[in-house]
Amino acid sequence: MRLSDFDFDLPPGSIAHHPVKPRDAAKLLHVTASALGDHSVRDLPGLLQPGDILVANDTRVIPAxxxxxxxxxxxxxxxxxxxxxxxxxxxxxxxxxxxxxxxxxxxxxxxxxxxxxxxxxxxxxxxxxxxxxxxxxxxxxxxALALPPYIERPDGPTPEDTSDYQTVFAQPDGAVAAPTAGLHFTPALLAALDARGVKRATVTLHVGVGTFLPVRVDDVTEHRMHAERGIVTAETADLINRTRAGGGRVVAIGTTSLRLLESAASADGTLGAFAGDTSIFILPGYQFRIVDRLMTNFHLPRSTLFMLVSAFAGRERMGSAYDHAIRQGYRFFSYGDASLLERAA
Incomplete structure (x- = not known):
């Protein structure tokens, strides 16, 4: 696989420099095997089923x-x-x-x-x-916050960034960058998910500075991810395993949650407790073991994150989804809009 396989034209105006407010007013593109659906993040409860489980990353961003x-x-x-x-x-x-x-x-x-x-x-x-x-x-x-370089802050992060760049799930200190899919959640949205019968769990992956570094090799299989520290407790692993056994779907909130869950999965698809470093790099051809749905922001071309979503939902499907998102004015990356991806068969 070549780096150019994951390239696409992204107009500079598509990159968000500030979040929408309230957070759950952001757009949400539902990507299924057969259709693209335009929604808002507030519609998320209706796109999930009772008994599904949302898994979010609860790391807290430090002024790194x-x-x-x-x-x-x-x-x-x-x-x-x-x-x-x-x-x-x-x-x-x-x-x-x-x-x-x-x-x-x-x-x-x-x-x-x-x-x-x-x-x-x-x-x-x-x-x-x-x-x-x-x-x-x-x-x-x-x-100060280490905001991504594509967010324009000539004078440095603002006081608003201090709260805007932190998720509602944030607990233990340790991340350099926010797990940005979690930025869309509000107490009202969490209450609506609870009322829908959607379960919730958290894992911890302290996102490192490597998330900002570009892929510098043409053969992407030669790229090496930076290690990041992750924790999945035994209680969380048990809850997710019981949910899957009961027919519920695992919905990862963000690529960081997905990468950690897949790092903690055994070959038979059972999730175990995990405490250690992971440098998992997910490319097309990867066989997913745990995650059924992925909520994630829109990623930059030639990035490891676009490679991951291409592995999850299919490169051709994601190309079509991103073309649609650009035409419809979706906002990209950390402060941008979101997508809900169904895993390719």
Whole structure:
């Protein structure tokens, strides 16, 4: 498979720079095997069946964008994920100026870190001078949201972004980027889903900075995904397994939830508890084990996310769906509209 197989023309005006409000007023394109249906996110309960289960990612976005100095040199830092040894993996602009043992002083807070390791892939490991609640407090002072580069913010994230870029499901800190399909949900929509008899569960996948990185190889099978930390509890796995055994469909809210569920699935389609890193890369030809429906935003051309939805619903079908979405004025990516995809047979 070539990267060009997943290319399409996307007008720059199709990329959303602000969300619609209220959140559930966004458009929703229902993609089935035989038809495309134009809806709003508020219509979601009627598109599902009693006994289905929605599975959302409950990660909370942290202010991962930092500015630091090493002596007189200015260094831009984007946190990626915490590592088992207590350090943080990060990406650094001007990384060539850094060496193991260098001290970084961060703007906006009394916060410092030492470069614990510089890696060949350009990432670094940072050991901060504090942890736990003290680190979270300092990070809130020094950090800013690492908004995707295609969202125009010449002066940086706005106060509105602080709430707009967080889902109603958000609980444990750890994501660099929001699981954006979850941004469409409101308490009123959740209440309507409950009234419809749709079950709900959450998993945790801390979305890393790798989600912003482009595919740089022509043969997409050679692309390697960045690892991200995920958790599926035994209780959640049991609920999903019982739902499937009873005939309910598993509806993943977002590609992050889908990737984690498929990472935790066994060969026989049983979901197990999971706590660890996943770097699963889903391309056409992948045999899905758990997820029956996928609610997701509209993705950029040549991206791993468009490859995933092509694997889930079919490349030709998704090409037609995206052509329709562009013609009908759907808004793309993080702050954009949504689609509900039925899995190809």
């Amino acid at each position: 964008q930092l500015s630091a100095k090493r002596g007189e040199a200015r260094i831009g830092i984007t946190l990626d994920r915490p590592l088992a040894d207590g350090t943080w993996q990060a990406l650094a602009r001007n990384a060539k100026r850094l060496h193991d043992g260098d001290r970084l002083d961060f703007d906006g807070a009394d916060l410092t870190a030492t470069v614990a390791d510089r890696r060949a892939d350009g990432s670094i490991a940072l050991r901060f001078d504090r942890e736990g609640d003290a680190f979270a407090h300092a990070l809130a002072q020094a950090g």
